[in-house]
Amino acid sequence: MAKKHTITTIKAAKNKEKLVMVTAYDALFAKLFAPYVDMILVGDSLNMIFAGSPDTLSATMEQMIYHTQAVCAGAPESFIVFDMPYGSYTNKKSALKNAIRVYKETTADAIKLEGGTEKASIIEHLVENGIAVMGHIGLQPQSVRSEGGYKVVRDAKKLLQDAKALEKAGVFAIVLEGTEAHIAKEVAKSVDIPVIGIGAGVDVDGQVLVWSDMLGFFEDFKPKFVKKYLDGATLVKKAVSQYAKEVKEGKFPTKDYSY
Structure with missing residues:
Protein backbone atom coordinates (compact mmCIF):
# COMPACT_ATOMS: atom_id res chain seq x y z
CA MET A 1 0.00 0.00 0.00
CA ALA A 2 1.20 3.53 -0.78
CA LYS A 3 0.87 4.91 2.75
CA LYS A 4 1.19 3.23 6.11
CA HIS A 5 -2.06 2.71 7.91
CA THR A 6 -2.79 3.98 11.41
CA ILE A 7 -5.56 2.90 13.74
CA THR A 8 -7.42 6.01 12.55
CA THR A 9 -7.30 5.02 8.86
CA ILE A 10 -8.10 1.41 9.68
CA LYS A 11 -11.21 2.40 11.61
CA ALA A 12 -12.17 4.81 8.80
CA ALA A 13 -12.14 1.93 6.30
CA LYS A 14 -15.33 0.53 7.85
CA ASN A 15 -18.02 0.27 5.15
CA LYS A 16 -15.67 1.93 2.63
CA GLU A 17 -13.01 -0.60 1.66
CA LYS A 18 -12.12 -4.17 2.51
CA LEU A 19 -9.01 -4.55 4.65
CA VAL A 20 -6.36 -7.14 3.81
CA MET A 21 -4.24 -8.77 6.51
CA VAL A 22 -1.80 -11.66 6.30
CA THR A 23 0.57 -13.24 8.79
CA ALA A 24 4.33 -13.03 8.50
CA TYR A 25 7.09 -14.24 10.79
CA ASP A 26 10.32 -13.03 9.18
CA ALA A 27 11.79 -10.08 7.31
CA LEU A 28 11.95 -11.84 3.93
CA PHE A 29 8.27 -12.67 3.61
CA ALA A 30 7.17 -9.47 5.34
CA LYS A 31 8.98 -7.48 2.65
CA LEU A 32 7.31 -9.54 -0.09
CA PHE A 33 3.83 -9.10 1.38
CA ALA A 34 4.07 -5.44 2.39
CA PRO A 35 3.15 -3.77 -0.94
CA TYR A 36 -0.13 -5.67 -1.20
CA VAL A 37 -1.64 -5.77 2.30
CA ASP A 38 -3.01 -3.25 4.78
CA MET A 39 -1.76 -5.02 7.90
CA ILE A 40 0.69 -7.77 8.82
CA LEU A 41 -0.04 -9.97 11.81
CA VAL A 42 2.86 -11.63 13.57
CA GLY A 43 0.63 -14.48 14.64
CA ASP A 44 1.31 -17.01 17.37
CA SER A 45 0.60 -19.56 14.63
CA LEU A 46 4.36 -19.28 14.08
CA ASN A 47 4.64 -21.72 16.99
CA MET A 48 3.16 -24.38 14.71
CA ILE A 49 4.83 -23.29 11.47
CA PHE A 50 8.35 -22.53 12.74
CA ALA A 51 8.54 -24.56 15.94
CA GLY A 52 6.52 -27.59 14.82
CA SER A 53 4.27 -27.50 17.87
CA PRO A 54 0.76 -29.03 17.69
CA ASP A 55 -0.88 -25.75 18.77
CA THR A 56 -0.07 -22.14 19.67
CA LEU A 57 -0.10 -22.48 23.44
CA SER A 58 3.62 -22.84 24.11
CA ALA A 59 4.58 -19.68 22.21
CA THR A 60 6.56 -17.31 24.44
CA MET A 61 6.97 -13.54 24.63
CA GLU A 62 10.64 -13.95 23.68
CA GLN A 63 9.71 -15.97 20.61
CA MET A 64 7.02 -13.49 19.53
CA ILE A 65 9.24 -10.44 20.09
CA TYR A 66 12.10 -11.99 18.09
CA HIS A 67 9.87 -12.65 15.09
CA THR A 68 8.15 -9.27 15.37
CA GLN A 69 11.50 -7.49 15.31
CA ALA A 70 12.31 -9.34 12.10
CA VAL A 71 8.94 -8.50 10.50
CA CYS A 72 9.25 -4.84 11.47
CA ALA A 73 12.73 -4.73 9.91
CA GLY A 74 11.46 -6.27 6.69
CA ALA A 75 8.33 -4.14 6.38
CA PRO A 76 9.00 -0.82 8.14
CA GLU A 77 6.19 0.94 6.27
CA SER A 78 3.54 -1.64 7.16
CA PHE A 79 1.05 -1.64 10.03
CA ILE A 80 2.29 -4.50 12.23
CA VAL A 81 0.15 -6.29 14.80
CA PHE A 82 1.77 -8.35 17.59
CA ASP A 83 -0.17 -11.44 18.65
CA MET A 84 -0.02 -11.71 22.44
CA PRO A 85 0.88 -15.31 23.35
CA TYR A 86 -1.08 -17.53 25.69
CA GLY A 87 -0.59 -16.58 29.35
CA SER A 88 0.74 -13.09 28.65
CA TYR A 89 -2.49 -11.21 29.50
CA THR A 90 -4.19 -13.14 32.29
CA ASN A 91 -4.75 -9.98 34.33
CA LYS A 92 -4.43 -6.21 33.94
CA LYS A 93 -0.96 -6.02 35.49
CA SER A 94 0.66 -8.75 33.41
CA ALA A 95 -1.12 -7.62 30.24
CA LEU A 96 0.14 -4.06 30.56
CA LYS A 97 3.64 -5.16 31.52
CA ASN A 98 3.90 -7.42 28.47
CA ALA A 99 2.26 -4.91 26.11
CA ILE A 100 4.69 -2.21 27.21
CA ARG A 101 7.52 -4.64 26.54
CA VAL A 102 6.19 -5.13 22.99
CA TYR A 103 6.18 -1.38 22.39
CA ILE A 123 -8.45 -4.34 27.09
CA GLU A 124 -9.87 -1.13 28.55
CA HIS A 125 -6.90 -0.93 30.93
CA LEU A 126 -4.45 -1.37 28.04
CA VAL A 127 -6.16 1.27 25.91
CA GLU A 128 -6.21 3.72 28.81
CA ASN A 129 -2.44 3.28 29.00
CA GLY A 130 -1.78 4.03 25.35
CA ILE A 131 -1.80 0.53 23.86
CA ALA A 132 -3.61 -0.02 20.54
CA VAL A 133 -5.55 -3.29 20.82
CA MET A 134 -7.10 -5.54 18.20
CA GLY A 135 -9.63 -8.03 19.59
CA HIS A 136 -10.17 -11.67 18.59
CA ILE A 137 -13.47 -13.50 19.12
CA GLY A 138 -15.20 -16.57 17.78
CA LEU A 139 -12.91 -19.56 17.45
CA GLN A 140 -9.95 -18.81 19.71
CA PRO A 141 -6.90 -21.03 19.07
CA GLN A 142 -5.51 -20.37 22.55
CA SER A 143 -8.63 -22.02 24.01
CA VAL A 144 -8.38 -25.12 21.84
CA ARG A 145 -7.71 -27.47 24.77
CA SER A 146 -10.48 -26.15 27.00
CA GLU A 147 -12.90 -26.19 24.05
CA GLY A 148 -11.98 -29.74 23.03
CA GLY A 149 -10.62 -28.82 19.61
CA TYR A 150 -11.16 -26.35 16.80
CA LYS A 151 -14.91 -25.85 16.52
CA VAL A 152 -17.05 -23.52 14.45
CA VAL A 153 -18.73 -20.98 16.76
CA ARG A 154 -22.50 -20.68 16.28
CA ASP A 155 -23.59 -18.76 19.38
CA ALA A 156 -24.78 -15.54 17.73
CA LYS A 157 -25.91 -13.93 20.98
CA LYS A 158 -22.51 -14.45 22.63
CA LEU A 159 -20.62 -13.19 19.58
CA LEU A 160 -22.70 -10.02 19.40
CA GLN A 161 -22.17 -9.41 23.12
CA ASP A 162 -18.43 -9.98 22.74
CA ALA A 163 -18.09 -7.64 19.77
CA LYS A 164 -19.97 -4.83 21.46
CA ALA A 165 -18.05 -5.28 24.71
CA LEU A 166 -14.71 -5.10 22.89
CA GLU A 167 -15.78 -2.04 20.93
CA LYS A 168 -16.81 -0.32 24.17
CA ALA A 169 -13.48 -1.31 25.75
CA GLY A 170 -11.64 0.51 22.96
CA VAL A 171 -10.35 -1.98 20.39
CA PHE A 172 -9.80 -0.47 16.93
CA ALA A 173 -10.70 -3.70 15.09
CA ILE A 174 -11.77 -7.28 15.77
CA VAL A 175 -10.67 -10.58 14.25
CA LEU A 176 -13.65 -12.93 13.97
CA GLU A 177 -12.63 -16.55 13.42
CA GLY A 178 -14.47 -19.77 12.62
CA THR A 179 -18.01 -18.42 12.54
CA GLU A 180 -20.94 -19.12 10.25
CA ALA A 181 -21.12 -16.47 7.54
CA HIS A 182 -24.64 -15.23 8.30
CA ILE A 183 -23.71 -14.69 11.96
CA ALA A 184 -20.45 -12.96 11.04
CA LYS A 185 -22.41 -10.58 8.84
CA GLU A 186 -24.59 -9.57 11.79
CA VAL A 187 -21.57 -9.13 14.04
CA ALA A 188 -19.90 -6.83 11.50
CA LYS A 189 -23.09 -4.76 11.21
CA SER A 190 -23.43 -4.47 14.99
CA VAL A 191 -20.23 -2.47 15.57
CA ASP A 192 -18.66 0.67 14.10
CA ILE A 193 -15.15 -0.77 13.92
CA PRO A 194 -13.77 -3.15 11.27
CA VAL A 195 -14.36 -6.87 11.72
CA ILE A 196 -11.63 -8.93 10.02
CA GLY A 197 -12.78 -12.42 9.16
CA ILE A 198 -10.95 -15.73 9.00
CA GLY A 199 -13.34 -18.52 8.23
CA ALA A 200 -16.21 -16.05 8.69
CA GLY A 201 -17.55 -15.50 5.19
CA VAL A 202 -17.37 -12.50 2.90
CA ASP A 203 -19.77 -10.07 4.57
CA VAL A 204 -17.23 -8.65 7.02
CA ASP A 205 -14.83 -5.71 6.70
CA GLY A 206 -11.70 -7.59 5.67
CA GLN A 207 -9.88 -10.90 5.67
CA VAL A 208 -6.80 -12.45 7.25
CA LEU A 209 -5.07 -15.71 6.37
CA VAL A 210 -1.96 -17.50 7.60
CA TRP A 211 0.61 -17.11 4.83
CA SER A 212 1.80 -20.73 4.85
CA ASP A 213 -1.80 -21.90 4.43
CA MET A 214 -2.73 -19.58 1.58
CA LEU A 215 0.54 -20.26 -0.26
CA GLY A 216 0.30 -24.02 0.18
CA PHE A 217 3.40 -24.61 2.32
CA PHE A 218 1.70 -26.11 5.39
CA GLU A 219 0.69 -29.67 4.50
CA ASP A 220 -0.40 -31.17 7.83
CA PHE A 221 -4.01 -30.07 7.35
CA LYS A 222 -6.02 -27.46 5.45
CA PRO A 223 -8.99 -25.72 7.08
CA LYS A 224 -12.12 -25.42 4.95
CA PHE A 225 -11.82 -21.62 4.81
CA VAL A 226 -8.33 -21.59 3.33
CA LYS A 227 -7.96 -20.96 -0.39
CA LYS A 228 -4.56 -22.02 -1.74
CA TYR A 229 -3.27 -19.27 -4.01
CA LEU A 230 -0.04 -21.19 -4.66
CA ASP A 231 1.06 -24.81 -4.41
CA GLY A 232 4.17 -23.76 -2.55
CA ALA A 233 5.18 -27.10 -1.06
CA THR A 234 5.12 -28.84 -4.43
CA LEU A 235 7.12 -26.07 -6.09
CA VAL A 236 9.77 -26.12 -3.34
CA LYS A 237 10.08 -29.91 -3.40
CA LYS A 238 10.45 -29.87 -7.17
CA ALA A 239 13.16 -27.19 -7.04
CA VAL A 240 15.15 -28.89 -4.26
CA SER A 241 14.82 -32.26 -6.01
CA GLN A 242 16.24 -30.77 -9.20
CA TYR A 243 19.09 -29.13 -7.25
CA ALA A 244 19.94 -32.43 -5.53
CA LYS A 245 19.85 -34.31 -8.84
CA GLU A 246 22.21 -31.85 -10.51
CA VAL A 247 24.65 -31.99 -7.60
CA LYS A 248 24.64 -35.81 -7.57
CA GLU A 249 25.24 -35.90 -11.33
CA GLY A 250 27.97 -33.27 -11.24
CA LYS A 251 25.93 -30.87 -13.37
CA PHE A 252 25.95 -28.06 -10.80
CA PRO A 253 27.75 -25.74 -10.64
CA THR A 254 28.56 -25.12 -14.28
CA LYS A 255 31.00 -22.44 -15.47
CA ASP A 256 28.15 -19.91 -15.33
CA TYR A 257 27.97 -20.38 -11.56
CA SER A 258 31.73 -20.65 -10.85
CA TYR A 259 34.45 -18.04 -10.28
Missing part, protein backbone atom coordinates in the same frame (compact mmCIF):
# COMPACT_ATOMS: atom_id res chain seq x y z
CA LYS A 104 9.65 -0.92 23.87
CA GLU A 105 11.36 -3.86 22.13
CA THR A 106 9.65 -3.71 18.71
CA THR A 107 8.11 -1.09 16.45
CA ALA A 108 4.79 -2.96 16.26
CA ASP A 109 1.80 -0.65 15.91
CA ALA A 110 -0.66 -2.68 17.96
CA ILE A 111 -1.24 -5.89 19.85
CA LYS A 112 -3.93 -8.54 19.41
CA LEU A 113 -5.41 -10.67 22.13
CA GLU A 114 -8.12 -13.32 22.29
CA GLY A 115 -11.30 -13.10 24.35
CA GLY A 116 -14.68 -11.45 24.51
CA THR A 117 -16.58 -9.92 27.41
CA GLU A 118 -14.30 -11.64 29.91
CA LYS A 119 -11.29 -9.71 28.57
CA ALA A 120 -13.02 -6.33 28.17
CA SER A 121 -11.70 -4.86 31.42
CA ILE A 122 -8.13 -5.87 30.56
